[in-house]
Amino acid sequence: MILLSFTVRNHASIRDEITVDLMRPTLRTLKPRDGDWRAAAYPLVGIFGGNATGKSSVLDALHYVFGAIRQSATSWQDSRAMRRAPFQLDEAARDGSSSYELDFVHEGRRHLYGFEVDAEGIRREWLRDVPTSRWRTLLERDREENTLTFHASLRGRVEVTRRELVLSRALLLHDSPLHPVAFDLADSFDVVLVKDSHREARLSSIADALADGAISFADLETLLQAADIGVLKVDIEETNISDRARRLFQRFVRAVAKDGGAEDQVDGEAGDDSDDLDEDELAQVVRSLIFTHRGTSEECPPFSIRSESDGTIAWLATAVPALEALRSGGVLLVDEIDSSLHPHLLELLLGAFADPEVNTRQAQLIFTSHESYILSPLSDVTLEPEQVWFTDKSYEGVTELTCLADFPKHKDANVARRYLTGRYGGTPRLSPSSFAILVGDREG
Structure with missing residues (x-):
């Protein structure tokens, strides 16, 4: 199309x-x-x-x-x-x-x-x-x-x-x-949103795609190296989850699925009942990305996605769907x-x-x-x-x-x-004096 x-x-x-x-x-x-x-x-x-x-x-x-x-x-x-x-x-x-x-x-x-x-x-x-x-x-x-x-x-x-x-x-x-x-x-059609929930869901899907072979580790490592952010190797970590965590994760998946449209009133791409996880799927492990960075020691410890910068997360959440769009x-x-x-x-x-x-x-x-x-x-x-x-x-x-x-x-x-300078519109109409008054009121 x-x-x-x-x-x-x-x-x-x-x-x-x-x-x-x-x-x-x-x-x-x-x-x-x-x-x-x-x-x-x-x-x-x-x-x-x-x-x-x-x-x-x-x-x-x-x-x-x-x-x-x-x-x-x-x-x-x-x-x-x-x-x-x-x-x-x-x-x-x-x-x-x-x-x-x-x-x-x-x-x-x-x-x-x-x-x-x-x-x-x-x-x-x-x-x-x-x-x-x-x-x-x-x-x-x-x-x-x-x-x-x-x-x-x-x-x-x-x-x-x-x-x-x-x-x-x-x-x-x-x-x-x-x-x-x-x-x-x-x-x-695909969409990349700036919301944290969307990025988390995107990174989770990338980890699953790596495990399923839909995305190669070499592709992901090349994308990260192209951004020159010091990542040499990508792996996935698999963790078994408890019954309570499975129920919470199911709830999270549904919430993210409904987070696709304006003011939570519309559903852009997810939210279909087919996106719900059945019991067999929930019994599977939760996968997450881990990264090995370039360093001075021969054996550098891997970092979880939680330890990565906002820039790394933003790059992965955007570059992977961009690569898929360019390929297909x-x-x-x-x-x-x-x-x-x-x-x-x-x-x-x-x-x-x-x-x-x-x-x-x-x-x-x-x-x-x-x-x-x-x-x-x-x-x-x-x-x-x-x-x-x-x-x-x-x-x-x-x-x-x-x-x-x-x-x-x-x-x-x-x-x-x-x-x-506002020649085309689209620039905010700022009020520095109002901000200054607020600061003064607080100091008083």
Whole structure:
């Protein structure tokens, strides 16, 4: 899958419709004349902005879409109401519907998939493609008109409840003609969050992947050595756990699984009952990573993950899914990519996605960041104006999204400096005097 654009309305701090566009300006038709979709879409998009301006809300909305495709036909059915996260600071938006739309390429063909949800469930759903030179409707669903129609080329029907997507149901039906599209969307997506619970779950999954052979020790050691953080060797430590610890761990797994969406109201990718551990799985050992560092003595003692720096943990939690995306393709979201990482490590990650000789599978990275270094002339990674987006928040608490390409172009302008001085918005409105008054009040 190659993502061309994403449009969302009424999600978290996003009230009004916004679109993140990954298409290059050279694409002026419905499809490239030479059929090269790789040259038509950017592999990198960065979203910059101050704290609480809604950068994470943009990624969370994407997280929600893929979570709905994966699970609205399964675990979401157990919820008492439709899982959603509308804008809360406006009554009309809070009670209204939310809409999401993906413009993407599947098996060399452009598709448009979207849906609209409200408190009752799925209000509308649609899927279109471009087989020749114009859009063709494959699926059209409208709750108000009580219609669910499919193109004649799609054999049979898909029965769904009011709170599940047709594409989510098709994901379970391997003989459905919509299954390949649903599977491509569900399988071509991963997200890296900055939350400690997410990082802990990611590191635990890395340890299990090492034990199962899904990731090689050599790969992980190479990633750590590429970051030059002094780790020579990686092992896994296995520990048997008590019955009480098993129950607590089961509870922890469920809690982490539900920690994937905006304000704990939505479930991005986990939370499915299939993620619960059965008794046989719980009887197994708990695995954790241990590291051997470079030192002066011949035999250096190994360190547990708890002894490692935040930078090492952040690098592993980000670099491993980045490596998987580069090897298999798809879309990777990374929230606060600069958190605990040196700017040169950021360049290493971004440069890998930007380099077509490395990124041979057309993987895409969408990240949020505060780091202005990426925008400066000092960075080795050059982002075109169309790859740089800024979030700001209005007086009403609404996230606004703008693209650097929308601003007047200044030859040889230092984008990083202009960003930090607020020329593009997205910078915090600070009040040093208020902070000083607080300090004075305390001293008095």
